[in-house]
Amino acid sequence: MNFDFGEREEAFRKEVRAWLETHLPEDLRGRAFAASRADVNEVRRLRAWQKTMHEAGYVGMDWPREFGGRGATLVEQIILFQEMARAESPQLVNRGGVSMLGPTLMKHGTPAQQKRFLRNILTADELWCQGFSEPNAGSDLANLQTRAVRNGDHFVVTGQKVWTSMAHVADWCFLLVRTDPAAPRHKGISFLLVDMRSPGIAIRPLRQITGEAEFNEVFFDGVRVPAENLVGRLHEGWAVAITTLAYERDLLTFIRHISLRNALHRLVRLVREQGKGGDRLVRQKIAELWIGERALELNGYRSLTRILRGGQPGPEGSTSKLFWSQLDQELALTATQVVGPYSQIAHGSAWAPDDGQWEFYELLARGSGIRAGTSEILRNILGERVLGLPKD
Ligand SMILES: Cc1cc2nc3c(=O)[nH]c(=O)nc-3n(C[C@H](O)[C@H](O)[C@H](O)COP(=O)(O)OP(=O)(O)OC[C@H]3O[C@@H](n4cnc5c(N)ncnc54)[C@H](O)[C@@H]3O)c2cc1C
Numbered sequence: 001m002n003f004d005f006g007e008r009e010e011a012f013r014k015e016v017r018a019w020l021e022t023h024l025p026e027d028l029r030g031r032a033f034a035a036s037r038a039d040v041n042e043v044r045r046l047r048a049w050q051k052t053m054h055e056a057g058y059v060g061m062d063w064p065r066e067f068g069g070r071g072a073t074l075v076e077q078i079i080l081f082q083e084m085a086r087a088e089s090p091q092l093v094n095r096g097g098v099s100m101l102g103p104t105l106m107k108h109g110t111p112a113q114q115k116r117f118l119r120n121i122l123t124a125d126e127l128w129c130q131g132f133s134e135p136n137a138g139s140d141l142a143n144l145q146t147r148a149v150r151n152g153d154h155f156v157v158t159g160q161k162v163w164t165s166m167a168h169v170a171d172w173c174f175l176l177v178r179t180d181p182a183a184p185r186h187k188g189i190s191f192l193l194v195d196m197r198s199p200g201i202a203i204r205p206l207r208q209i210t211g212e213a214e215f216n217e218v219f220f221d222g223v224r225v226p227a228e229n230l231v232g233r234l235h236e237g238w239a240v241a242i243t244t245l246a247y248e249r250d251l252l253t254f255i256r257h258i259s260l261r262n263a264l265h266r267l268v269r270l271v272r273e274q275g276k277g278g279d280r281l282v283r284q285k286i287a288e289l290w291i292g293e294r295a296l297e298l299n300g301y302r303s304l305t306r307i308l309r310g311g312q313p314g315p316e317g318s319t320s321k322l323f324w325s326q327l328d329q330e331l332a333l334t335a336t337q338v339v340g341p342y343s344q345i346a347h348g349s350a351w352a353p354d355d356g357q358w359e360f361y362e363l364l365a366r367g368s369g370i371r372a373g374t375s376e377i378l379r380n381i382l383g384e385r386v387l388g389l390p391k392d
Contacts, residue, residue, distance in 0.1 A: 038212035046093035050124035097121035097128035129170035148177035191237035250317030315385035325368035332365035
């Protein structure tokens with residue numbers, strides 16, 4: 001791999017940098033590493049930002065042109081992420097759509113589904129949420145019990161999902177349901193696209209440790225879903241879900257990396273402001289985080305290369321997610337130690353350093369080792385499917 005940037009790439013960097021400087025709204029700049037998707041107004045602003053980015057051709061740059069992307073090179077994609085981090089831009093609000101469902105539909109969707117859904121994912125005209133986890137199906141996802149029964153040209157869905165991020169603001173949900181209860185666990189599952197405004201859906205917010213309610217319980221009571229919204233074959237949704245999860249752990253981690261880098265830059269600024277740049281322990285820790293961040297980036301390049309060459313993420317993508325979550329938590333802890341007791345003061349108080357973003361970040365980072373597969377599960381995947389160790 002050669003990551004030296006040529007003239008063409010440097011020209012592209014200049015173009016993106018200038019564009020971000022002009023177009024990134026001031027009220028979103030610097031909210032980069034702890035932007036909330038719980039607040040409806042914030043989501044509206046983030047949505048408008050994604051739309052503006054799309055109009056300029058900066059969303060789904062790596063998607064093939066036939067699907068509304070730009071067919072960009074790996075290097076251009078990387079430069080875009082680097083410049084978003086430099087400008088302290090938030091991540092895309094519809095990232096589940098862009099980096100998980102989009103690639104899944106390109107692989108498993110019908111031409112009609114691709115035509116109907118892909119463009120609105122890029123523009124954020126339709127926000128997506130992920131309806132996988134249930135009260136008794138988190139790590140053990142194949143235990144899911146939400147039922148879908150075929151009735152004429154519809155499926156009728158009944159059951160409950162939990163921890164559904166953004167369900168309260170989403171227009172659509174990609175949902176895993178059980179369509180054949182008699183089949184072995186991994187076999188009778190199907191993958192549906194559900195309009196969140198369908199009658200019979202009730203959404204109940206769950207308050208997180210941060211004090212915000214970004215995720216929800218979602219109840220389905222006889223919800224009718226058109227049969228054409230089935231992705232892949234009936235009862236074979238597990239394979240479709242594996243594609244989605246692989247993208248969540250691999251490509252999405254690369255995108256989350258923007259926030260991590262932002263937070264690191266901000267932490268360095270904080271250390272300087274607090275006059276702690278000469279503290280040897282702090283310097284040591286920052287250097288460790290810096291090296292870790294760089295290693296994560298290089299590992300991300302490896303995955304991106306494979307994906308952009310027409311491959312797809314495999315189980316080894318779990319290393320990125322695992323390593324990212326560890327770094328994220330270490331960074332949050334380091335910031336807390338640097339700031340000291342004031343790090344506990346939340347947004348809204350005049351005493352909160354950096355407007356309380358470090359308090360929020362520390363609490364938010366608790367979930368990093370849980371969402372998109374817990375660290376234990378990712379280690380199991382790496383042990384079994386990458387290293388070939390005996391099954392857990
Ligand atoms: C911030 C956040 C956002 C989320 N957003 C979404 C979303 O949008 N959509 C969605 O579908 N889900 C979402 N989730 C849910 C997430 O995918 C689950 O929380 C996760 O899969 C773990 O499932 P669980 O919570 O049921 O824990 P459990 O599976 O009950 O696990 C409990 C503990 O047991 C450990 N454990 C379980 N099995 C094993 C094993 N075989 N070996 C070793 N240890 C094991 C786990 O590592 C964990 O520590 C979100 C979670 C978080 C924290």
